Amino acid sequence: MRAMRNAFLDSPGFIPYDPPLMPNPKRKLAKSWRGSRRSHDHVHVPNLSLCTRCNQPKQAHRVCGTCGYYKGEMIVDMKKL
Numbered sequence: 001m002r003a004m005r006n007a008f009l010d011s012p013g014f015i016p017y018d019p020p021l022m023p024n025p026k027r028k029l030a031k032s033w034r035g036s037r038r039s040h041d042h043v044h045v046p047n048l049s050l051c052t053r054c055n056q057p058k059q060a061h062r063v064c065g066t067c068g069y070y071k072g073e074m075i076v077d078m079k080k081l
Contacts, residue, residue, distance in 0.1 A: 048057040051064040052072070058064045068076035 046059050049060045050056070051058050051067060051069070053069045054064065054067040056064060056066040063070045063075045068074055068078040
């Protein structure tokens with residue numbers, strides 16, 4: 001097996017192939033450019049509103065986690081949970 005491999009590598013038509021390297025930046029980016037790019041990568045605080053039934057804070061357009069109501073209708077029966 002080793003003799004076959006060496007014969008292949010020593011053949012006149014063999015051209016060694018090096019895989020291409022990953023691309024690298026041409027220049028160092030300034031801190032201001034980096035900061036501008038990352039300006040939208042922060043955690044957003046969810047907007048809270050008060051539940052109309054129990055007046056507890058809840059996320060808008062979602063079922064209230066305290067009473068289980070959404071738009072005046074019971075969606076989740078909290079007594080069973």
